[in-house]
Amino acid sequence: MSAVDPTEVFRQEAAELFETLEGALLDLCQRPDDRELVDSAFRALHTIKGSGAMFGFDKVAAFTHEFETAFELVRKGEIKPTQELISVALAAKDYIRALIEAPDSTDAIIGDAILDDLKRFVVPAAQPSGAAPRMEERAESKTAPEQRSAGWQLHLEFDSQILRNGSNPLDLLEDLAKLGPCFAVPNTDDVPLLDAIEPEDCYLKWDVTLSSDCDKAAIDDVFMFVLDEMKLVITPLAQVELPAPAPLLQETISEAPAVALAPAPEPEVAAKPAARAEARREEGKRSEERGIATVRVQAERLDELMDRVGELVIAQARLTQLAASGSDLSIKMIAEEIERLAASLRDTTMGARMVPIGSLFGRFRRLVHDLSRDLAKPVEFVTSGEDTELDKTMIECLADPLVHLIRNAIDHGIEDSAKRAAAGKTEQGRIELQAVHSGAQVLVTVRDNGGGLNTARIRAKAEEQGLIAPGAALSDNEIHQFLFHPGFSTAQTISALSGRGVGMDVVKRTIENMRGSIDLSTKPGQGTTVTLRLPLTLAIIEGLLIRVGDGRCIIPLSAVEECVELTAEDQRSRGRNFLNVRGNLVPFLRLREILQVPGAPETHQKTIIISTGETRVGLVADQIIGNHQTVIKSLSKLHSDVTIFSGATILGDGTAALILDVAQLVALAQARSEKQQMNEAA
């Protein structure tokens, strides 16, 4: 149904309405006093006029309006439907039909003649309005005479019934806030005692200070549906905000806090000093808001703050540990309090550094548009996850890599129109840019629906450059990794945009500098997806502290799904290393094995199920110690070849613990289970 052209639906409906109208008009010749017939004709005209205007038949709407005006008088009984009038009406009807069926070839002169005829009947009676009343016109006339103001003081009292009638005062306040910064003070004077409260009644009144140079009509528009169900007093702020004489000023400042707590006084009732205090306070508030909007802090200061918070968290961990080992209740309480405060301080500090990635995505819209035009490849650009937040410095570092990836996607990925048509694809290519939280990481994906990577050509190029021996046995994925090799380009012709072999290696290096990783996946003929995996936070994470042998490790808590015991049955299936979690087979890794801990495993081994995206892997440890606020300390360059650890941290007792790299472990487990399956198959 939704595929039907609405204009066509209108034409069909209009055809039916014309029949109704014609029938009613002809019947009126016989029974000129039949009200029912007049109403029926009137309703048909009404619908033609209303729908016509909506479907772009403006001439129809304008003409029908005149026609209707004449008929209005018939309906009111002011003029009789004489034979003459009815014949003109029938001619008018035919004219409207012609306007709908062939709008361009219908002569306006005929219409004017018919209208002139019609007007002969209309003139004797009261002169009706000329043009069809339109929403915009009325809105215009409303806005014209209004003055502008620096802001508005509003007093809102809603009818108690307002909620039952489907309006929500909070939505209205929200709409009001869209006009500018709002400061709303609810007045609860009318709220009755609990047992007298009707849950569906509205008892609150509001006093709102709106800092906006919008006109009064804009405020009226917010409340347009409820104006008759409320008391709305709108006062321009300039009228309230009189300059206070110097001696009074001190007085008002000293009393300002008290006023701030009380509901805002109504202008007409309030004593003058109070009103001024109110105005001052509002002004203070506004300048404060302006301040908030423009505070600029050097990034180094934020880094410093983060470092301090890190130290604080470590000290707090020590305190918690100390308190837990003692029996002093009050110390325990203080330790808990400090733990809570440190956690919220950490979140606030990190939050101050987070910005939504949308600001970055916005820049690429233009890039795609320009590239698409220059290369004559129509491309649809779709973004999602704009409000995913990332550390500010990371967002800045991401800009260049994403430019490279998007250029590559358009230049190499999307085929030209002819090729796409030959492959049976839509002419318009599609590039998706997506950001999404996944466990402890943010995944930024650039996906195109182009031709996919040409594995054979990459292989040939790698052989030509001497990177691999001809005919070496490599998986497709391994071959694709050559794209990240410095100076590697397979583009046969080097365009201004891409194909010069600088780019992908830089992209990879930039991402890795941010402790991130880059994945490539491609399907011939269907497109390529490049996924950037970036750590969510740079400095502190929630971790799960575990023990393996004598050493302790941290697993980022956001990657942990659940902890289960490694049963004797799972132990026995030694060769296979699969765990049965509620019917699903999950591959697991023994951390003792990976970390090469000597000696026999302890009797009760625990498995921590971790996940990245959709892949789940179990990690077998000796003991799960508990949650730990983990301040990440990066490993030195000497340890850059260590793959399974992403960093280290200092524990409450001053010892170090290594942080496991979840992505690497999942990849390792996957590689092992694939190998195992291949071995079994062989």
Added chain:
Amino acid sequence: MATVLTVDDSPSIRQMVKVTLEPAGHQVIEAGDGAQGLAKAQSSRPDLVITDLNMPAMNGLELIRALRKEPALTGLPIVFLTTESNDAVKQEAKSAGATGWITKPFKPEQLLAVVGKLVRK
């Protein structure tokens, strides 16, 4: 997104509502008269009702009054379509319990604006 019930005896108005709201992500269900509209509102619990006033078999005013008597539909926003800018009609519909109105002819953006105003989903 939101489920919107459009009640109108004119299929082209219903179609107009549908083609305007569906691309914006709303689900649109239709009813050809007031009686049908009441039944559909009871069965599918829409987030918003857009009704014409002038309809056969239970007109818009009767529908609004009937919907307001449904305890399960308390607070349901109801918008009526009116061709007249006549305040008496608006007044009557408002006192019957309507939340707002749209003046016909309306443009798609006007319809979307009203839906956005009354539906927060």
